[in-house]
Amino acid sequence: MIVLGSTSEVAQAFVEKALQEGEKFEKIYLFTSNKETTERFARHIDVKFLQQAEVIELDLTKEIDYNRFENINSNVLFCAVGYLGEGTDEGLYDNRNTERIIAINYSKLVPVMNYFAHKFESRRSGTIIGLSSVAGDRGRQSNFIYGSAKAAFTAYLSGLRNYLFDKKVHVLTIKPGFMATKMTEGLPLNPKLTATPKQAAACIYKAFKKERNVAYVLPVWSIIMMIIRNIPEFIFKKLKL
């Protein structure tokens, strides 16, 4: 398994879930911008599951040397890369903030995804799982830079799924709603709408096994987002969402 964004608690929970379910991987490639934390995770799964893992540094804001990835092959790619940045109130007119959000969530990420998608395509097998966001379903005033990058990522995954369909590679888009992770710690989230990383991992694993195309982590989110998508624009623009 190749994991992009390995410090993500959801990614780690997914890896554990898959191993608990008895999935076997020759090696798990943990791509990360934080080597120290990820090395701890690598040791953890070695102790817990005798699973070998390799930690590979990847900083999406820097130049990427693809030669380093030449020998990396797997049947599953899990991408949990995500960067919330500052919300619109504080960060809309801060160009560095905007650029970082777009780079990490979309523009610098997609070439890396494509690099591995190409390998999957040539092998004619495998699953690519991408964590997008409900924020990408409709732009809202509170975080639309992030939302727009995720919207682009969602569109990318949808197109990739279409493109790889007859090449026997499956693409799964995950749209988590609120999750109790580092990204959201301390925010007043409604517990009924908030999934723990463990819950999220279980949902994602199920969607992976069932070869779903698009899955919301908690089912209520598909209803909430259906409503939000269908509010007429002339009303929506007046809402404080």
Next chain:
Amino acid sequence: MKPNFTQKVTNWGNFPVVEKEMRSEDNFKKIKEFVLNHNEVIARGNGRCYGDASLGESIFSTKKLNKFINFDRLNGIMECESGVLLSEVLEIAVPQGYFLYVTPGTKFVSIGGAIASDVHGKNHHAEGCFSEYVIEFKLMTENGEIITCSREENADKFWATIGGMGLTGIILTAKFKLKNIESAYIRQESIKAENLDEIFKLFDESESWTYTVAWIDCLQKGKNIGRSILMRGEHAFQHELPQNFSKTPLRLKKKLSPTVPFYFPGFVLNALTVKIFNWLYYKKQSKKEVKNFIDYETFFYPLDAINDWNKIYGKSGFIQYQMVIPKETGKEGMRRILETIANSGNGSFLAVLKLFGKNNTAAYNSFPVEGYTLALDFKVNSKLKSLVDQLDAIVQEFGGRIYLTKDSMSRSSLTNYLKNIQNPKFVSLQHKRIINNNS
């Protein structure tokens, strides 16, 4: 939306409930920042202490310190971060033929919590406290420094932290020994006792057993006081197991745990229902003596089988009162305690009696001393404080101690411990309560 880390926090007894800042981090640098940026910090593991021991002005939750570091499978030495739960250790250890030397009555306790409370199990008389098997741990001190503590290195901090209730710093990682087992099953004998004299006799006769514990029906009066069931057990060897267990002796089948879905309304637990519960529990075993093999989960963690059982006590919560009375006068002390409870009509669902062996004097902050220990659950109501006061008076008269990790209402001056801990940075609500009560 700016983060606001203030939230409602409460421990296993749902009493007291506080609204305080609570945060969790897995990055040591960020933990250091947290410690340096707050005046009063207290670590919290899985909140399985009953009262206010892991509550404070700024709470550092070890939930995210949940990684394993190393498992020396040859020598049974485990190293992990302090937020790892005993249940997670067992998941790895048991299939490999290892078990915890010492485990409390729930496996949902963190390693940090087990060290800070120096927990005991049903085997204190034979194998002592959790700390006996701790090789070393890493502690973050008030200036954010990380030090290694063991019997050789920083030994003063090592012993102050054991049973030190989080008041010396934040335990980050720990290394400890595991014991060998041949199976995940326990050879058990349960024996009914009609009264206190009989149960004490049974304890004496069971001294050679590794695990012993008794459940007491504490609403009995007069000559029936102390009516109870003694359970004693040993890790079963593979060759003695019945056939249906012996094929995969180290693996248990998955069970589903029922969950208590909501807080029970207050009237559900009253003197009558407790009486019925205790009667049923006692009558369930019709024979005087039963010998069988049961899996370790059922033997060590019968209460874990029902998730969130603490909600049975309703929103007002409950306390656990656990004391130890030294051996010489222990029997008499227990009788007085049980009489007082029976007369109060304030019944306890759960009354557990255990025997403590000799204590490790080096671990001076640790709770156990040689004698009898009784743990009782009481629903919080208006009459409870006066019952606790009466019980405290008896404990004092008999030179006993209160177990801090369960306490939230006692005159905690009844503890002669928390020595060598005067650290203005690491402060719990419990600690403040003790200081205020004493002045």
